[in-house]
Amino acid sequence: MKLATKLTLAALALLTAGGTFVNKRAAQHEAQAEVDYPPEGDFVTVDGRRVHYVMAGQGPDLVLIHGASGNTRDFTFAxxxxxxxxxxxxxxxxxGLGYTDRASDEFGGPFNTAAESPADQAIMLQAAAAQLGADKPIVLGHSYGGTIALAWALERPDSIAAVINVAAPSNPWPGRLGALYRINGTAxxxxxxxxLITAFASQQRIEDNIASIFDPQVAPEGYAHYVGATLTTRRAAFRANGRQVNSLRPHVVEMSKRYGDITIPVEIIHGDADTIVPLEIHSIPLSRQVPHATLTVLDGVGHMPHHVSSDVVIAAIDRAAVASGLR
Structure with missing residues (x-):
């Protein structure tokens, strides 16, 4: 056997052994994440797909949709x-995140770069809400979830009472996403x-990422351990999140051409210190594109208004409830 062939076979054996170790460690970490952070609520089935939800309280229906890398715990924290x-x-x-299935088999698999559009996600969640008796809810979305709330208003206009858009992407942005999203978006x-992320991401790295999301504010005490970030570092969830974010911009381009069709009440809340989803690129233009939209700008607030300025967000929900005739 030639030396080059021997070296190639040795390298392949080393990669295989390394891959086996990484995947075994990743599987252990995924299992631990699901022990530490089990489903908080219940499930409904939409076209054979499970949708995880948490339901509480009474009164007019209010749907909450989390952002990228998130799950229900971002809202159930407080x-x-x-x-x-x-x-x-x-x-x-x-x-694809938390405990909800991908919208279709066409989005699965480690080498598959396809991802659910905001419209795909809105349609799936609207069907789930209808099964729960929420035929025309107020829909609040934070960050990527706000894009889905807008898609819900565009795709299912008769099944939504109002939109509460919190620090959300809504218009095309210049430049490229970070390297991690771009790499994860490739096959x-x-x-x-x-x-590798699943196997080796440390709690300190997770807490540092959370701190950067809250900046210039500080995450509430206990949030980093409550929110279940390790659910998102599971292999399938990490792929789903990265590919949804990586493919978002073209969908936003098309959505932005239709915002004038939205006639329901729209409340927009955005901090002027948000460097993740900049106010000037997204919410200021959106407030001009949507008829009768109300924009509330929070001085010095970053990307997490529903945690650091929840009273302002709740006031916007209440205004929307009155404007839509739910109160």
Whole structure:
């Protein structure tokens, strides 16, 4: 056997052994994440797909949709308790994240770069809400979830009472996403990177990422351990999240051409210190594109208004409830 062939076979054996170790460690970490952070609520089935939700309270229906890398725990940490006395609150895990299935088999697999559009996700969650008796809810979305709330208004206009858009992408942005999203969005990167993240992401790295999301504010005490970030570092969830974000911009381009068709009440809340989803690129233009939209700008607030300025967000929900005839 030639030396080059021997070296090639040795390298392949080393990669295989390394891959086996990484995937075994990743599987252990995934199992532990699901022990530490089990489903908080119940499930409904939409076209054979499970959708995880948490429901609490009574009153007009209020649907909450989390952002990228999130799950229901972002809202159940504190926000649900602040609104459940006045609203029947339904919090969903988005497709591919938390404990909700992908919207279709066409989005699965480690080498598959396809991902659910905001419209795909809105249609799936609207069907789930209808099964729970929420035929025309107020829909609040944070960050990527706000894009889905807008898609819900565009795709299912008769099945939504109002939109509460919190620090959400709504218009095309210049430049490129970060390297992690770009790599995870490719076929090869999406196959190889998630097992490494799942196997080796440290709690300190997770807490540092959370701190950067809240900046310039500080995450509430206990949030980093409550929110279940390790659910998102599971291999399939990490791929779903990365590919949904990586493919978002073209969908936003098309959606932005239709915002003038939205006639329901739209409340927009955005901090002027948000560097993740900049106010000037997204919410200021959106406030001009949507007829009769109300924009509330929070001085010095970053990307997490529903945690650091929840009173302002709740006031916007209440205004929308009155404007839509639910109160």
């Amino acid at each position: 926000f649900v308790d602040q609104v459940k006395d006045d609203y029947r609150v339904i919090v969903f895990d988005r497709p 090869l990167g999406g196959a190889m990177l998630p097992p």
